[in-house]
Amino acid sequence: MGVAIFLFSLAQAWSYGTYTPGHIPTILLGLAVVGFSLFIWWRQDISFDGHYEPLATGVPFRGIQIRKVAVWVFLMSEMMVFTSLFSTYMRYRLGIENCGTVFDRGLFDPVTNPTGWQEGVAVTCFEPASHLIASSWWHLAPGAINTFALILSSFTIVQALRYAKMPDLDDEVRRKKVYRYLGSTWLLAILFLTLKMVEWFIGFYVPEISVIGLHEHDIVSLVSEGYTINADHYQHHSYIDEATGAHMVANIQVSASLFYVTTGTHGAHVAGGIIGLSYMTLKAWKGLYTPANAVSIEYFGLYWHFVDLVWVLVFPFFYLY
């Protein structure tokens, strides 16, 4: 609820480039609700020793931890959030002509090619981000590394749970194993968001390595390529008519918005996970996880695996296809 108040107020305060300071109090209210909730959660979890884990008494969840069921119900709502984004993507991808298809029709000619594009006139079309991202192995590298990082992080968190639950393990060994695995998960999550920033805003430099035939070049970020949510005169470097040298420009606001909103929503979930992981790693470092209270790692792990699960669909359909 706090997140909703915060986001809606933020959107109201900066609506269409206009700043309205009247919404600042509700922004702060949203942050306060989130902060207070996190504080209550921390108070309850830090002292949780596993001996009062409430179990469901009614069907169909009788005997199952109530918090575990609650996490699953929460994940169901998350499924709906991402499904709405995916269905929107499918609708627009099928409903708006692909920019590559428009370009292939060739330059406009009133007699020979009346359906062609005209230089200087922006065509509204769907330009998938994959046209830039999947154009070379180097462009694809941040997204591909992120995919491996998320899978690895799913594995490290399940290992943290395994060692936290081992009943016959020395306490110090358990402490080290759990905080190292949780710390690795935290690092991988940070790596994910860092590479996301590199891919969106920063780009990177590829040095010359003549031994393997690699030439020095820059990998430009998506924003620097002009792939932005307000791009109404976007031009991909391949959209040039070879015969005349004419450039096709495109209005790609829908496709770019969809890409940034979907991958950004996923990124926000990773950022939320980093907050949880920071706390859990600290708790593990203090040796406060025991086989009795390790279920907290399991509950968080469900959320984290879900974030990985969403990426399993986001990566092929937004980055590769």
Next chain:
Amino acid sequence: MAHYKILGQDPYWMNFFGLMFLTLVEVAAVGLDLSDFAAGYDTTEKVVTLWILTLIAIPKFIMIAAIFMHLYGDDDSKILTMTALFPAFFIIIMVLFIGLTHPDAATGLPDWCRPGNYGL
């Protein structure tokens, strides 16, 4: 926690290696030139790639949900799987009636769904 083995090995490690392998295949499918293969089936390379990506995403999805999220092999796996599948009905409705609205998907997008509205 998992109380079973996969091919006699630890399920988490096996799942991890399996997911890594499938992701490599996924990335390779995009990088490889499949135009000849596509021509053999009278279709385009993009369609072949989409099929490969979709077919790989399904087992990856199941592997994470079943093994890492413990929807397989635990005492409460069955009811929690049912819980996880509950939104499937709504998801199918959303995908079929919004995502794949046909037959006019290519031309029938209303003006308010297109760029140029809402001051953008």
